[in-house]
Amino acid sequence: MAKTKQEMDSKLAPGEARSRGKQIQDLLDEETVEVPWQLRDAEYTYLGSEPLDRDHYISQEWCDKETENLWSRVWQLACFEQDIPEVGDHIVYDIVDWSFILVRTEPDTIKAFYNSCLHRGRRLCTNELEPANKPEFRCPFHGITWNVDGSLKAIPPSIEFDFPHVDKEEFGLPEVKCERWDGFVFINIDDDAEPLMDFLGDITKHFERWPFANRWKATHSAKIVDSNWKLAQEAFMEAFHVLATHPQMSIGLLGGDGSNTEYNIYDNGDANWSRMTMAPPMPNPNLPYELTEQELIEEMFFRGESVSEMGVQKMAGSAEDLPEGMTTRKLLADAARKNGPNGFVGGEPTDVELTSAIQYHIFPNISPWPGPIFYRHRPYGRDPDKCIMEIMMMVSLPEGAERPPAAKINWLGPDEHFGNIFNQDVENVAQVQRGLKAAKPPGGLTLGNYQDIKVRWHHRLLEKWVNREI
Amino acid sequence: MIQVEPTGVSFETKEDETIMAAAIRNGYTWPTICGGQGTCKTCVFLTLEGKGNLTEIEPWEAQALESIVDTLPNRGQGWRLACQAKAIGDVRVKKIGVRQA
Ligand code: FES
Ligand code: FES
Ligand SMILES: [Fe+2]
Numbered sequence: 001m002a003k004t005k006q007e008m009d010s011k012l013a014p015g016e017a018r019s020r021g022k023q024i025q026d027l028l029d030e031e032t033v034e035v036p037w038q039l040r041d042a043e044y045t046y047l048g049s050e051p052l053d054r055d056h057y058i059s060q061e062w063c064d065k066e067t068e069n070l071w072s073r074v075w076q077l078a079c080f081e082q083d084i085p086e087v088g089d090h091i092v093y094d095i096v097d098w099s100f101i102l103v104r105t106e107p108d109t110i111k112a113f114y115n116s117c118l119h120r121g122r123r124l125c126t127n128e129l130e131p132a133n134k135p136e137f138r139c140p141f142h143g144i145t146w147n148v149d150g151s152l153k154a155i156p157p158s159i160e161f162d163f164p165h166v167d168k169e170e171f172g173l174p175e176v177k178c179e180r181w182d183g184f185v186f187i188n189i190d191d192d193a194e195p196l197m198d199f200l201g202d203i204t205k206h207f208e209r210w211p212f213a214n215r216w217k218a219t220h221s222a223k224i225v226d227s228n229w230k231l232a233q234e235a236f237m238e239a240f241h242v243l244a245t246h247p248q249m250s251i252g253l254l255g256g257d258g259s260n261t262e263y264n265i266y267d268n269g270d271a272n273w274s275r276m277t278m279a280p281p282m283p284n285p286n287l288p289y290e291l292t293e294q295e296l297i298e299e300m301f302f303r304g305e306s307v308s309e310m311g312v313q314k315m316a317g318s319a320e321d322l323p324e325g326m327t328t329r330k331l332l333a334d335a336a337r338k339n340g341p342n343g344f345v346g347g348e349p350t351d352v353e354l355t356s357a358i359q360y361h362i363f364p365n366i367s368p369w370p371g372p373i374f375y376r377h378r379p380y381g382r383d384p385d386k387c388i389m390e391i392m393m394m395v396s397l398p399e400g401a402e403r404p405p406a407a408k409i410n411w412l413g414p415d416e417h418f419g420n421i422f423n424q425d426v427e428n429v430a431q432v433q434r435g436l437k438a439a440k441p442p443g444g445l446t447l448g449n450y451q452d453i454k455v456r457w458h459h460r461l462l463e464k465w466v467n468r469e470i
Numbered sequence: 471m472i473q474v475e476p477t478g479v480s481f482e483t484k485e486d487e488t489i490m491a492a493a494i495r496n497g498y499t500w501p502t503i504c505g506g507q508g509t510c511k512t513c514v515f516l517t518l519e520g521k522g523n524l525t526e527i528e529p530w531e532a533q534a535l536e537s538i539v540d541t542l543p544n545r546g547q548g549w550r551l552a553c554q555a556k557a558i559g560d561v562r563v564k565k566i567g568v569r570q571a
Contacts, residue, residue, distance in 0.1 A: 243503065243510065244509065247510060247511040247512075247534075247537055247538050248511075248537070248538045248540055248541040251541075252511060252512060252514065252538060252541055253503060253510060253511065253512045254501055254512055254566075254567065257503060257510075284503065284512070286503050287501055287502070287503065287512070287567075288499075288502065288505075289499045289571060291501065291567050295566050295567045296566075298476070298566045299566040299567070302543075302564070302566055303541055303542065303543060304543045420540055
């Protein structure tokens with residue numbers, strides 16, 4: 001394989017080159033508290049630089065293959081336990097053509113049923129993602145009714161004469177595999193699927209530090225986005241688009257442009273999860289001269305409210321009041337520490353945890369953060385050009401605090417936005433979807449060796465599923 | 471003449487020369503990542519005095535300023551890109567990170 005010029009000049013193997021300046025692991029060396037092993041568990045494997053097939057995003061045939069070979073067999077997040085806290089509470093989860101009812105049948109039992117009547121097949125529940133508590137599932141078409149545990153409750157007396165062939169004991173709603181981890185409720189359509197915990201692997205150990213079970217889903221927004229579900233998700237799989245797409249981030253880029261982000265894939269890319277960690281604000285190493293920490297702090301105070309949402313101004317009135325040797329990231333970390341960090345166990349949070357966006361992904365479509373943000377991306381039916389993007393705030397509660405009811409889903413209309421930064425991403429991916437169709441240059445898409453590794457990881461696993469190698 | 475706070479450095483600009491180019495020619499630093507293409511917006515500065523002595527904002531610069539308006543105090547009023555704006559008289563500005571190279 002041909003080497004890039006940089007690789008030939010510097011004798012680095014492909015994938016070994018990194019951006020200028022400090023890397024995340026260098027910053028961890030400077031921590032004053034114990035660094036959790038999770039942050040040091042930072043694997044990366046070069047997976048080649050073969051072009052990526054555009055059809056993964058735009059072809060109907062590929063989209064149908066995903067339905068048949070991925071969604072029909074993979075573990076996927078249906079809801080959170082807190083969405084259905086009481087016995088009888090249920091919620092609908094849809095994926096492509098399938099629909100499921102998730103219901104709490106006993107205080108500690110959650111079951112999943114196909115959302116389809118056994119008579120003529122009507123959807124039993126139509127309250128998409130809206131939790132509800134009804135003592136039964138009554139089909140709106142002819143009124144046949146099931147108990148919340150899936151057993152048949154009644155065929156209406158006026159029509160019962162016509163169903164002498166129905167064995168009432170056997171006429172329960174078919175169940176689908178449903179397993180839980182740390183407050184998440186997963187389903188799998190494949191009865192022969194491996195256990196959820198085997199599928200998840202070591203990410204469950206990573207999240208022992210940032211548990212989800214007692215977080216609170218404070219907000220939940222959803223939007224239909226004009227791109228393939230993978231494109232929308234990939235907006236959060238690399239950070240080097242910050243320079244061009246989000247120039248307002250990180251104190252107007254003087255505090256970094258996303259190029260010092262760490263990317264991790266595990267087990268040579270075979271693990272079903274990955275991670276990226278964005279560097280906290282520090283003097284941008286890509287400036288043509290060295291910006292000092294003092295200058296960066298001054299810039300932060302100069303920009304004012306707009307960049308220091310964490311009460312920095314309250315801690316220090318002005319840049320001049322700051323102690324010698326203070327860094328921007330330390331200042332932000334201290335402010336976050338004071339405001340109460342988001343659910344750390346097993347020690348003091350590190351500065352990196354407090355000031356960097358750490359984003360995990362679980363194949364195929366969810367992204368839990370140690371911090372409060374959480375994403376899910378689903379296809380929009382069988383349309384390769386659209387998807388459902390969801391953003392939730394999963395906040396940790398102080399110890400002993402009672403958890404308020406989980407937020408219900410809020411569907412944003414075509415002209416409503418998730419927020420400024422997200423909107424820039426949403427606009428991008430819609431343009432990428434169109435751009436992918438605008439031409440078909442030979443050779444597919446050209447990815448970066450390191451910074452696009454999560455994108456490559458995801459497509460590599462996806463191909464294995466689609467080709468039934470998994 | 472351009473005077474830059476808080477460091478107080480000052481320099482002359484030539485005709486048709488951007489403020490950033492003039493600073494660099496005179497041996498001063500000016501924050502940039504794109505090298506003056508008007509895409510990175512790191513060169514943005516606040517005009518303190520002499521607003522009328524700067525050339526008009528062209529569409530390219532206007533678009534760039536619009537994209538970062540949320541992170542600028544005062545909704546971006548009085549802010550310009552140093553790689554686009556040229557001076558036709560005395561201007562006093564504020565920009566962090568401008569000093570002897
Ligand atoms: S530069 Fe990345 S898509 Fe064009
Ligand atoms: S130097 Fe990049 S926008 Fe002016
Ligand atoms: Fe983004």
